[in-house]
Amino acid sequence: MRRPLAWWVLTIYFVAVLAALGAAAMRLRESIEMPGLAAIELVLLALPWSLALGIEPMSRVGLAGMGAVVLGGLLLNAFILTRVAARLQRQITKSA
Secondary structure (H helix, E strand, O other): OOOOHHHHHHHHHHHHHHHHHHHHHHHHHHOOOOHHHHOHHHHHHOOOHHHHHHOOOHHHOHHHHHHHHHHHHHHHHHHHHHHHHHHHHHHHHHHO
16 A cells, blocks of 8 residues: 555654754764754754744743754644645545
């Protein structure tokens, strides 16, 4: 049985997230001087939600709050990608 397009998109997205997490962990292990920059790949994958970290009230939430914003952005992006891929799959099968 063929896997739906949404499953493949979500799998590729989570592989990218895991690769970014691994790169951030390796970079953080080498130097703890600037821990925020160690996870820059994860922050970029969480765009546009991670842009909230630059807003004044969100810039004071601390490391746990920043992590929660990035994790929430990653989950929201995964949800949106899954919905877009499912809709695209329905349109492809409808036209075939």
